[in-house]
Amino acid sequence: MTHGTVAAPGRPTLEEVARLAGVSRATVSRVINASPRVSPEVQAAVEAAIAELNYVPNRAARSLVARATMSIALVVPEDAHRFFGDPYFADIVQGISDRLDASEYVLNLQLAHHSSPSDKTRRYLLGGNVDGALVVSHHSGDHFLASIGQALPVVFGGRPMDEEGTAGRPTDYYVDVDNRHGALQGTRYLIESGRRAIGTITGPRDMPAALDRETGWRDALREAGLSDERIAHGDFTADGGARAAGELLDRHPDLDAIFIASDLMASGALVTLAERGRVVPRDVAVVGYDDSLYATRGPIPLTTVAQPTKQMGIVMADTLLRLLAGEQPDRVSLLPTELIRRESA
């Protein structure tokens, strides 16, 4: 395929296009950027030259002058396995991706797992590689993520945590599902079904979503005058769910229902329940959270709290895009949850 004997010409530059088309660089730039005032003939000539040279504008040069990279980062402070193992992320990414496809921006996924605390990611984000960032699965330990907001437009997926582990700062943009209300729905359903010894398996306690779901569970129990002592902590993995279910059963043999903060953990809990000879839902009713693949793929279809995850991705991307366009989107978008009734409760 290498026809010519001439030395590798490297990527063609705008200047070469200009020369081939017999015009100035400014004119080439105009047709590339679809400026209205270019004569048809010249435009055609330039386009021909571009095609012939297979020219693609150099982004670095363009970014440098335009002060914009037209790309945004999706920062995921998780290791690859956690990220890939949870269908929740797939939905979010799909939503983000869909919304971005309708824009000029490209998505740039940055896996920033804690284990390598190099600040390559930080330098990347702050070094002008992206115009804005989307952050999902934010832990309270992620200090630098909490701070990049000052230097770059950032939209969080899920309420971000401040260093005290309390509420999101009013300066942050975030979209979240109404986790507390979702947990409330799920737990109330258990209560209405006549359950009384209702436990919960939480997510990691450094994540707001996990905390909010725990609060919802607790609120439902309290409004019904029931005890909220049956609690075990998981980590949003199947293994963690299995382990936590074991703890719950050990400490509270009377357990007759569990509200579990994610379907993935519920899938693990189901295994433990089966091993201990508890029949679901007869002996122990289970309500999950997410309505992910795990809700329908397991041995028992899960009653679960559905959240519009893909929609969340769309809204996140949309919010950031508006920010970049200089608009003033809502700082907080709370998406509704819905209880899906299946067989486990």
Place this chain on the structure above:
Amino acid sequence: MTHGTVAAPGRPTLEEVARLAGVSRATVSRVINASPRVSPEVQAAVEAAIAELNYVPNRAARSLVARATMSIALVVPEDAHRFFGDPYFADIVQGISDRLDASEYVLNLQLAHHSSPSDKTRRYLLGGNVDGALVVSHHSGDHFLASIGQALPVVFGGRPMDEEGTAGRPTDYYVDVDNRHGALQGTRYLIESGRRAIGTITGPRDMPAALDRETGWRDALREAGLSDERIAHGDFTADGGARAAGELLDRHPDLDAIFIASDLMASGALVTLAERGRVVPRDVAVVGYDDSLYATRGPIPLTTVAQPTKQMGIVMADTLLRLLAGEQPDRVSLLPTELIRRESA
């Protein structure tokens, strides 16, 4: 710079650092790039200024002059769900990520699903945003991917397909597992166990890995003088596996073993087998492929062909890094497979 430099406190520039430190821009550049010949005092002063200003070099500017972005793309021609649903990708990404963490390069994940055939990804890749690309899950339809190799160092995960759907061109770099041999191992094991009516469920026929595994299955059967007519095509999803297993059973009721080209498909096939009342491995022995989570998480631990997936990611990244460093790595790296014996066969 005609107006006073009282401009908005955007990101600090190298020039501001130079002014604060009382040196020239060249000197600042030297300390940033760890040039050996800078006096300790000056170096300290510059570093102090950098810290005080919270300065991070602008990548676009640096790329422009250095003609390198220090970032590489991981291109995945799949939609988000396929990508996230398959643990195979998690391992590859983890491997790539690990290797890259030890380098100066950052990883840049580009989901390029066919559904949006905009050539944003192409422009991104060719527009000087990355210094090289890693491509996994390459389908034969992805023409542009087959062509970027001419403009950019590219390493494929899995043997790339040319337009005739036959073999990889000798000009491509790729790392692959020895799929044919793995399938051979798995199928031979079935034969040695006394099975005779051995079917297969393949992956998508536009993927070399799927084709190679099919070939291995066929070769094992032929060398044993057995029929290779029991074949059904899946698509590397659980549903596809379930469906294909149904077809196989319908058409060949005498089936006593299946070699399935992925554990994920095998997990689906297991469901179908159970529905049809076939006990595994008593009635039908099953050998999967991948040794992924699905091999151990399902109802029956899967005998499966393990491939060093994470290692594959490491080698891919390593090959590209060598290429970028001007070295001459092997064009083809074939990684070995291993049969893992569990309960399904």
Place this chain on the structure above:
DNA sequence: CTGAAAGCGCTAACAC
């Protein structure tokens, strides 16, 4: 050891 000067490839006033 350090500074001055010349661009990297592109866009954006400002002229003509």
Place this chain on the structure above:
DNA sequence: GTGTTAGCGCTTTCAG
């Protein structure tokens, strides 16, 4: 309409 002229922020000879 189209060309000219300045840079965007950084690295890099080349002097001193």
